[in-house]
Amino acid sequence: MEGAASMNQVKATLAELSEREASVTDRLDALVASQNNLKQSMVRLDILRANVGSQAVSIRSISNGMLSTASATAQKISGAVSRLDLEQARVKGTLDVVEQVAELKTCVLGVTGSMGAAQDWEAAASYLNRASRILPEVVNGSFAEEIVPTSEVPDAPKVTLEEAAESLRGLFLREFEKAAEENNGSRVTRFFKLFPLIGKPEVGLDVYGRYVCQGVATRARSNLNAGTAGSLSTEGFFYANAMTKLFEHIAQITEQHGGLVELHYGPGRAIGDSRSQREEGIDTKEIDALLNEMTVMAARWSLYCRFITLKFKESSPNQNSDDEMLRLPSFVEECGLKRKITDRLMTPVNSMTTFILRRAVERAFQLDEQPLGLSLNPSKPLQPSPPYISSAVDDVMYIVNQIVERSLATSQRQIISSVIPSVARVLDSDFIGMIQRKMRDESYPKAAIQGALPPENTIIAFLVLINDLDLANDYVRRIVQSRIESQQEVRSSANEPATSPRSLVSLYPFAGDASYVRNALISLQQNFEAKASELIGDGVYVVFKNVVKPRLRPLLSDALRNIDYQMNENEIDDVDRPIDEDNGPGHPAEGAAQSQFQRGWDALTKPIARIFSEGNFERLLFTIISYLAEVLEKRIWSYYGRINDLRAIRLERDIANLINIVVRGGRYGLRNAFVRCTQICVVMNMEEDEWAEIQASDATNINSGLEWKLDADERLRARAMVLSVK
DSSP states (O other): OTTOOSHHHHHHHHHHHHHHHHHHHHHHHHHHHHHHHHHHHHHHHHHHHHHHHHHHHHHHHHIIIIIHHHHHHHHHHHHHHHHHHHHHHHHHHHHHHHHHHHHHHHHHHHHHHHTTTSOOHHHHHHHHHHHHTSOHHHHTSHHHHHHSOOSSSOSOHHHHHHHHHHHHHHHHHHHHHHHHHTTOHHHHHHHHTTTGGGTOHHHHHHHHHHHHHHHHHHHHHHHHHHHHTTSOOOSTTHHHHHHHHHHHHHHHHHHHHHHHHHHHHOTTHHHHTTHHHHGGGOOHHHHHHHHHHHHHHHHHHHHHHHHHHHHHHHHOTTSOTTOOSBOOOHHHHTSHHHHHHIIIIIHHHHHHHHHHHHHHHHHHHHTOOOOSSOOSOTTSOOSSOSSOOOHHHHHHHHHHHHHHHHHHHTTOHHHHHHHHHHHHHHIIIIIIHHHHHHHHHTOOOOOSSTTSOOOHHHHHHHHHHHHHHHHHHHHHHHHHHHHHHHHHHTOSSTTSOOOOTTSHHHHOOBTTHHHHHHHHHHHHHHHHHHHHHHHHHHHHHHHIIIIIHHHHHHHHHHHHTTOOOOOOGGGGGGGGSOTTSOOSTTOOOTTHHHHHHHHHHHHHHHHHHTTSOHHHHHHHHHHHHHHHHHHHHHHHHTTTTSBOHHHHHHHHHHHHHHHHHHHTTSOGGGGGGGHHHHHHHHHHTOOHHHHHHHHHHHHHTOOOSSOOSSOHHHHHHHHTTBSSOO
């Protein structure tokens, strides 16, 4: 009201105050109205509190008078029951130990008694089997050692049982072999069942495998001699029939003896533990001859299927004559002959091929010969011609080439789908695995004394193993590519089909088969290259770390140690002096660093380059250059603030000369590793107008025409390295 200057303002203020008064009045009326409800609620709460209080008193009296006594009694009963359970458990445990010790004593006395005058071997084995079920802590416990020994058997029970088991093992083994020689089947079965009872199931399966192997070999030889009258004829289907009889005989043995073996040795032991023993009686030459005939049989079957399919396609009006891809008719797909061909011809090919390849790899490494006359001394001539690899590589790859060629000649996609992956697995696990073990266990280049180089013969052996992997990689690539490229070579135009006998389409005319075979071969090559290249990379890094790296940093330090890059005005004329002249104490000739580094670099790399394959040396050179570029860059940065503009020119020339030495004879792309080093030197020696252009392009984000590996801050740092920029 005091601020009102006119009648209208006074009226407006009075209206606003009237509205506020009405609002406050309404709120007060609402508060008064709610006060009555609040009082009623408080009254009800007081009544409820009185009722609850009386109930609480009643409950408290019941708890104190009745439940407390019952609770205490329950706690006493529970404690008594727990103590009783504990005592019962202890008594039961004691009784169990006593019973087991009694059982152990019975078994010990039974074993010794049965092995005495009675010579009841079944009973002795049964007692040992019962003793094996007793807990080891009971057998080895002090209680058993006090109770079990007697005057007749004074030794500890564990010693007695072990000696008895070993004695019975030798006895059962002799009796089994004697029964096998006499061809006494009942005695063979009798002692075969006893080996697992004495805890020697491996011995039983081993001797049983040899027994089965002898029977299989005898039956196979009798089939061969009976069918050919002692001569190996290749006419007809004799070998296929002989192979069928051989596997049928093995199946009969598995069927007859499988139940017995699984009963006494456990499920799955009949086949799994006897397979390796059966291989001992197999002649690889016979298997190879069988594979050759099976290849011809499979090719004849493919030719027959192609003939039937073409005839069916010609005679069927529903077939599209324009479709070049063949599709096997359903009546051929479902016929019984195809099932027999698959079961008895194609399926065994994978197992036999895997067996042949594994034996070839094993034999190749057993007869492995390392190249002779190798030396790291450049003055000594190398006797053999490169590549320097072991004989195992040629032997294994010859077999691989044979297997791939033979598998492709079958014209059967099913054989390719099983044989090619098996070849890849064997090459990975057996061939590459054996080379890896040799690299790790026999030829790892490790110095006997810290700071010294590994022995020369160890380094050479390690380099040869890496060469083995590199050349094997090349062999597999050529084996695969020769089969794949033959398909491309027979096409004179894009629309002319492949008709050469060597083309995959000609060998595999059915729909999708040629493409599948091609992909399988490519997969073989890629998988082998991946595994071999990984191991090659690891091996090359080991050569770098243990042979090259300890001598590389001192080589660079020695080359640049005596060169002073701080030159005054009076030494300007010395820059153009000849390389072979000396510039005085502390100032070697400008070519001194280059010459010294050249000698050290040749002494470091040439001994390895003369033995390494070209590909392996390129890998090593790339590793060396990557490391050397880092060291050289750190060396250049170390001159920050300690070099003048005149000596910066010489530093740039020295760095360029060192890089030329390192990449000489290699690929030009190796220079990319030194781009940062060269750009640092370029920035140091730029003219002012060039540097101004670089700075202007950085400020406007315009490309200066150079692909900088240095960022803007590093370029500024390089520019500031020189004490007095020109």
